[in-house]
Amino acid sequence: MTFAKRTVCPPQPAVLVTGASSGIGKDCVRAFVAKGWHVFPVVRRPADVDTLRALCPSAACLTPLLGSVTDEASMEEVVKKLTQCLAQGAAQGGAALRLQAVVASAGMGAFAPLELSSLELWREVFEVNVFAVASMSRLLLPLLRDAATSPGPAPRIIVVGSAAGRLPAAIGKQLCL
Numbered sequence: 001m002t003f004a005k006r007t008v009c010p011p012q013p014a015v016l017v018t019g020a021s022s023g024i025g026k027d028c029v030r031a032f033v034a035k036g037w038h039v040f041p042v043v044r045r046p047a048d049v050d051t052l053r054a055l056c057p058s059a060a061c062l063t064p065l066l067g068s069v070t071d072e073a074s075m076e077e078v079v080k081k082l083t084q085c086l087a088q089g090a091a092q093g094g095a096a097l098r099l100q101a102v103v104a105s106a107g108m109g110a111f112a113p114l115e116l117s118s119l120e121l122w123r124e125v126f127e128v129n130v131f132a133v134a135s136m137s138r139l140l141l142p143l144l145r146d147a148a149t150s151p152g153p154a155p156r157i158i159v160v161g162s163a164a165g166r167l168p169a170a171i172g173k174q175l176c177l
């Protein structure tokens with residue numbers, strides 16, 4: 001008796017990228033799509049969804065999600081949709097997706113001497129650069145833990161920071177986190 005050889009396709013790696021509307025986040029989207037990953041870019045404006053779709057017309061490589069990292073309810077929705085997409089990929093017999101990485105690129109810099117900067121600005125920087133990253137990581141850790149139980153490299157959270165955190169500039173206090 002002979003048995004047909006069954007090929008098992010490894011899951012397609014997936015990545016969620018915040019701050020995907022511009023700069024480093026958008027470049028990460030381009031780079032991951034070029035590498036054949038499935039990318040879940042998170043943006044605040046519907047117009048940015050259209051721009052991102054143009055980067056990859058095939059729904060097989062890009063699923064833009066609307067949300068703001070500082071709005072926890074919207075990020076809960078983002079994680080809900082992400083969870084559904086990850087589950088659907090496997091359930092529909094399509095390419096199974098494995099959440100391999102999260103890139104936290106949404107962020108802001110602020111440069112002003114202490115005496116001339118407002119506490120509101122400090123709070124805004126901490127909301128976006130610190131608390132939003134903690135909140136998003138908290139929401140995504142269960143999915144990353146799930147991924148860690150399947151074969152493949154350990155999933156990662158990559159936080160885009162700044163060299164200013166190590167090399168403080170005289171007027172760059174708010175960024176030195």
Ligand SMILES: NC(=O)c1ccc[n+]([C@@H]2O[C@H](COP(=O)([O-])OP(=O)(O)OC[C@H]3O[C@@H](n4cnc5c(N)ncnc54)[C@H](OP(=O)(O)O)[C@@H]3O)[C@@H](O)[C@H]2O)c1
Nearest residue numbers: 019020021022023024025044069106107108109160161162
């Ligand atoms: N580029 C550099 O040379 C450099 C150097 C050091 C550190 N960094 C840090 O690296 C990160 C990315 O830099 P970048 O150059 O790519 O910046 P960027 O082009 O200004 O992009 C920032 C991204 O973060 C999003 N964002 C900003 N504030 C937000 C908020 N309150 N809620 C949700 N999203 C918000 C923006 O979304 P919207 O378009 O919706 O505003 C945008 O997608 C930032 O944290 C920056 O401080 C960059």
